[in-house]
Amino acid sequence: MINILWLFLLPFVSSALLIAAPFADRKLKYFALLLSLLPLFYLLANVTSSIGSEINLAWIPSLGIRFHLSIDALSLLFLYLTAIIVPVSIMAFPSHYVMPALFYSLALLLQGLLVGFFTAQDLALFTFFWEAMLIPLYFVITIWGKAERFAAAFKFLIYMIAGSALMVAAVLALYFTTGASTFDMQSLAQVAEHSSFAIWICAIFLLAFAVKTPLFPFHGWLSDSYYQAPVAGTILLSALLSKAGVYGIARIGIKFFPTILEAWKPTLLALAIIGVLYGGMVAWRQRDYKRLIAYSSFAHVNLLLVGLFVLSQVGYSGAILQAFNHGITIAALFLLAGWLESKIGVTSIDHVSGLAKFMPYLCWFTLFFVLSSVALPGTNNFVGEILIFFALFTYSPWLTVLLGLTVILSVIYMLRFIEKIYFREPLLYQSAWVDIKPKHMLVLLPLIILVLWIGIYPSPILKEIESTFTLLGAAKP
Amino acid sequence: MSYWLSSTDFASISPLLILLAMAFVLLFLESFYDNLSKKIAGWFTACGLIVAIVAAFYAPDSNNVLLTAWLRLDQLARFLNIFFLLIGLGSTLLAISFFKKFSSSPGEYFFLLVSSLFGLILIGESADFLTLFLGLETLSIPLYILCGYMKQWHLSHESALKYFFIGAMATAFFLYGVALIYGAVGTTRFEELMIGYKTISSYEHYIIFLAGTAFITLGLCFKAAVVPFHVWAPDVYCGAPTPVTAFMAVGTKVGAFAAFVRVFVVTLPHFNPLWNELLALLAYPTMIYANIVALRQTQLRRFFAYSGISHAGFLLIPLAVGTEQALPALFFYMAVYSIATLGCFAVMAQLEKDDYGVVLGDLHGLAYRSPWLAAVMGISVLTLAGIPPTVGFFAKFYLFKIAFEAKFYGLVIVGLLTTILSAFYYLRIVSLMIASPSEKGETDVFSLPSLFVGALSVAALVAFSFFPTPLFDLIAQALL
Numbered sequence: 015m016i017n018i019l020w021l022f023l024l025p026f027v028s029s030a031l032l033i034a035a036p037f038a039d040r041k042l043k044y045f046a047l048l049l050s051l052l053p054l055f056y057l058l059a060n061v062t063s064s065i066g067s068e069i070n071l072a073w074i075p076s077l078g079i080r081f082h083l084s085i086d087a088l089s090l091l092f093l094y095l096t097a098i099i100v101p102v103s104i105m106a107f108p109s110h111y112v113m114p115a116l117f118y119s120l121a122l123l124l125q126g127l128l129v130g131f132f133t134a135q136d137l138a139l140f141t142f143f144w145e146a147m148l149i150p151l152y153f154v155i156t157i158w159g160k161a162e163r164f165a166a167a168f169k170f171l172i173y174m175i176a177g178s179a180l181m182v183a184a185v186l187a188l189y190f191t192t193g194a195s196t197f198d199m200q201s202l203a204q205v206a207e208h209s210s211f212a213i214w215i216c217a218i219f220l221l222a223f224a225v226k227t228p229l230f231p232f233h234g235w236l237s238d239s240y241y242q243a244p245v246a247g248t249i250l251l252s253a254l255l256s257k258a259g260v261y262g263i264a265r266i267g268i269k270f271f272p273t274i275l276e277a278w279k280p281t282l283l284a285l286a287i288i289g290v291l292y293g294g295m296v297a298w299r300q301r302d303y304k305r306l307i308a309y310s311s312f313a314h315v316n317l318l319l320v321g322l323f324v325l326s327q328v329g330y331s332g333a334i335l336q337a338f339n340h341g342i343t344i345a346a347l348f349l350l351a352g353w354l355e356s357k358i359g360v361t362s363i364d365h366v367s368g369l370a371k372f373m374p375y376l377c378w379f380t381l382f383f384v385l386s387s388v389a390l391p392g393t394n395n396f397v398g399e400i401l402i403f404f405a406l407f408t409y410s411p412w413l414t415v416l417l418g419l420t421v422i423l424s425v426i427y428m429l430r431f432i433e434k435i436y437f438r439e440p441l442l443y444q445s446a447w448v449d450i451k452p453k454h455m456l457v458l459l460p461l462i463i464l465v466l467w468i469g470i471y472p473s474p475i476l477k478e479i480e481s482t483f484t485l486l487g488a489a490k491p
Numbered sequence: 492m493s494y495w496l497s498s499t500d501f502a503s504i505s506p507l508l509i510l511l512a513m514a515f516v517l518l519f520l521e522s523f524y525d526n527l528s529k530k531i532a533g534w535f536t537a538c539g540l541i542v543a544i545v546a547a548f549y550a551p552d553s554n555n556v557l558l559t560a561w562l563r564l565d566q567l568a569r570f571l572n573i574f575f576l577l578i579g580l581g582s583t584l585l586a587i588s589f590f591k592k593f594s595s596s597p598g599e600y601f602f603l604l605v606s607s608l609f610g611l612i613l614i615g616e617s618a619d620f621l622t623l624f625l626g627l628e629t630l631s632i633p634l635y636i637l638c639g640y641m642k643q644w645h646l647s648h649e650s651a652l653k654y655f656f657i658g659a660m661a662t663a664f665f666l667y668g669v670a671l672i673y674g675a676v677g678t679t680r681f682e683e684l685m686i687g688y689k690t691i692s693s694y695e696h697y698i699i700f701l702a703g704t705a706f707i708t709l710g711l712c713f714k715a716a717v718v719p720f721h722v723w724a725p726d727v728y729c730g731a732p733t734p735v736t737a738f739m740a741v742g743t744k745v746g747a748f749a750a751f752v753r754v755f756v757v758t759l760p761h762f763n764p765l766w767n768e769l770l771a772l773l774a775y776p777t778m779i780y781a782n783i784v785a786l787r788q789t790q791l792r793r794f795f796a797y798s799g800i801s802h803a804g805f806l807l808i809p810l811a812v813g814t815e816q817a818l819p820a821l822f823f824y825m826a827v828y829s830i831a832t833l834g835c836f837a838v839m840a841q842l843e844k845d846d847y848g849v850v851l852g853d854l855h856g857l858a859y860r861s862p863w864l865a866a867v868m869g870i871s872v873l874t875l876a877g878i879p880p881t882v883g884f885f886a887k888f889y890l891f892k893i894a895f896e897a898k899f900y901g902l903v904i905v906g907l908l909t910t911i912l913s914a915f916y917y918l919r920i921v922s923l924m925i926a927s928p929s930e931k932g933e934t935d936v937f938s939l940p941s942l943f944v945g946a947l948s949v950a951a952l953v954a955f956s957f958f959p960t961p962l963f964d965l966i967a968q969a970l971l
Contacts, residue, residue: 073960074885074959074960074963075960075963076819076889076960076963076967077885077888077889077892077963079885127880138888141879142879142880142884143879145878145879145884146878146879146880148878149873149878149880152918153925156922156925156926157925164922164926167922168918168919168922171914171918172911172914172915175878175910175911175914176911179907179908179910179911180904180907180908182887182888182891182903182907183891183895183900183903183904183907186891186892186895186903187895189892189895190895190896
């Protein structure tokens with residue numbers, strides 16, 4: 015019980031500490047980095063004992079809300095992702111921006127809220143964290159974003175709030191109309207489909223998750239928010255926030271409403287596949303690498319949703335693994351894009367070329383993660399995507415052919431980006447750019463190790479993920 | 492049966508007596524020592540109110556028939572007394588800041604404020620329609636004057652006049668309703684009302700009774716600013732001095748809902764499903780209209796009028812449900828709304844410079860000029876918007892839970908959808924505050940008393956966000 019409470023409280027305490035910390039600039043950044051790494055250390059130190067750790071206290075008895083957190087294998091994977099990405103985001107934040115302490119503090123706040131979200135076992139608590147995680151991100155976009163940040167942040171927030179506005183009604187409907195009279199997710203999962211409003215409840219939840227992930231066509235906010243946010247914020251948005259949506263679909267969608275999802279499978283699959291195609295096409299036509307990566311992220315997230323919506327064990331394993339992979343890869347890509355932007359000052363791919371000559375290290379690291387993103391065999395994304403394709407094939411070979419085409423699409427746009435910026439003939443008037451420093455490589459190193467590890471030897475992680483699907487399957491009535 | 496009031500009886504109505512004594516002293520001071528009054532009237536009121544709060548906390552129960560015929564001195568009354576007095580204290584502190592800022596003389600201001608508070612307490616303790624009416628009038632008449640207190644302000648003229656006319660009309664409706672009920676059941680005492688209603692034999696009397704309750708509802712809806720009886724609120728709030736607006740936005744609204752609770756939930760619980768239907772029907776337009784119109788407001792006092800109307804719509808939900816179980820939700824929401832609104836007004840009291848008050852543009856870049864003020868405002872509006880992790884989320888959650896349980900699905904859906912709109916306009920305030928600093932090198936003039944109100948309300952909001960249980964317990968105890 016003590017285990018998870020620590021994990022939950024650490025980020026909040028760190029967040030408060032940072033506001034009051036007497037350090038400046040560099041020191042502050044390293045202090046923040048250290049604090050943000052604590053949950054990761056904590057998870058690694060308890061690597062054998064974290065699954066099953068639980069805390070269950072009465073929080074607001076008059077509302078029947080319990081403070082119930084527990085870790086299972088599904089949560090654990092997302093917890094690791096949270097613990098890894100937040101430090102990366104902090105490293106990506108340039109310390110000469112205004113109010114750095116506030117940014118670090120908000121990032122840690124988000125970390126704490128996500129830990130709560132990924133472990134919540136009480137549906138009201140789940141909703142609470144779900145809504146609460148918007149606020150830090152909203153501030154991140156508004157305070158440190160680019161010129162159009164206000165409009166982007168506002169759009170982001172209104173989309174999110176509108177998407178999940180009815181979630182409270184859905185939670186209450188589960189409480190009252192199933193006869194369960196509890197917010198406990200374990201018990202609700204058994205009876206959710208007995209509710210007379212089950213279809214509506216499921217639709218409301220799916221809408222909320224679809225907006226956040228985002229599933230096609232609920233992505234209207236994505237391009238502007240990803241583009242206008244500072245790179246550190248884009249990393250949080252793409253690597254963590256979208257995964258909260260995926261986690262929601264896995265945790266609530268599949269576990270609570272397996273039969274309804276089964277009925278909606280064709281529609282959901284169609285949307286996700288259109289999303290992959292659409293995202294790929296749009297990414298292809300971008301003249302701005304930050305937007306290009308944003309749309310590639312959108313396409314990849316939809317691809318993993320395809321795996322999730324097939325509703326088979328293989329697809330599920332592929333999708334959840336891919337959620338983790340995508341988090342790692344997209345964070346690294348945005349991190350590298352951010353460094354590139356800070357060096358050349360633009361995010362357009364038309365104005366620069368041949369940078370490989372001036373910044374070889376940046377180039378090679380970018381290439382590595384681009385290859386991981388296009389699912390080169392031996393990298394993490396290959397394993398996840400092959401599982402998803404395999405699952406889709408058992409459902410419909412033709413759809414798999416269609417989806418297979420998109421892999422080519424992703425190769426086209428990603429390599430076009432890297433070719434244009436790094437490998438063309440350098441323009442004459444370009445001054446000598448400064449390459450990334452060893453400390454930057456130090457940040458990338460753990461991510462590279464993870465990419466290769468999952469790419470070459472994924473079975474320990476896959477086994478854990480599979481165990482959660484049988485657990486989910488058992489909930490079927 | 493005793494015909495004398497014992498010391499315990501006096502102690503049990505001590506909050507009222509303290510307020511009465513304060514009012515006299517303030518009037519006396521102003522008449523004979525106006526220079527002294529100018530200096531100390533505000534602080535004297537604040538100290539007096541603190542004493543009254545302590546007295547209300549320790550006031551014993553009394554069952555002397557001389558009192559209980561008119562006043563009901565139960566746990567609910569005690570809770571409401573403390574609640575009203577705290578609101579009064581907040582408003583007083585804001586007023587001290589206000590008079591310092593505009594360097595005008597408070598004069599009878601505090602006397603009028605204390606009189607208004609006296610009325611509020613009478614409403615909370617009423618056990619008879621006559622006491623209730625007396626309370627409503629004692630609340631309203633000083634407020635008519637307070638609205639126009641700044642005689643030089645053009646805005647205030649319209650405000651005071653409008654408030655007076657519409658308020659007087661509402662009171663007339665209320666009184667007519669009381670008369671009709673008296674005609675139907677032959678009593679104005681709350682405890683005999685239900686029995687009287689149940690033993691109504693003739694159809695005419697039944698109709699008269701229903702008409703009476705309709706008029707009373709109408710009168711109270713005017714006070715609570717419920718659509719379509721809200722038209723006065725924006726103009727009046729806009730023109731009144733900020734501390735008065737704060738008192739109206741919180742005190743009058745809470746007072747009206749306390750009256751609703753006294754009459755329709757405690758006295759006549761579910762006397763007729765028609766009434767509950769009616770309130771539900773009022774809640775829909777109130778939530779929808781106020782939230783839409785609030786989107787376009789730029790003057791903050793007017794904006795908070797519409798925000799207040801929309802919250803009145805939310806507060807109608809537990810009334811429409813109308814059960815004893817719904818009351819904690821009502822009071823919880825009311826408490827959260829009051830604290831957060833006072834927090835906002837504390838910031839506005841800091842920022843205003845002229846009679847037009849604060850406009851949205853004044854908030855531009857506030858987070859850079861005065862981060863603490865921005866934090867107070869930010870936390871308060873996030874609470875009003877009901878966005879977690881603030882306690883506003885639980886307040887809304889509780890309301891919707893009660894409504895869902897009573898199968899008012901439509902109210903839940905409309906309520907949730909209108910929160911999208913409210914999120915839009917509340918968050919626009921937050922956006923503006925953290926927008927890049929404006930070019931003009933503006934400096935804000937700080938004033939300690941209103942800062943104190945802001946700090947206190949934010950402290951309460953933050954504490955209740957993480958540990959809402961004490962507030963729940965407090966309310967549960969009040970409703971035992």
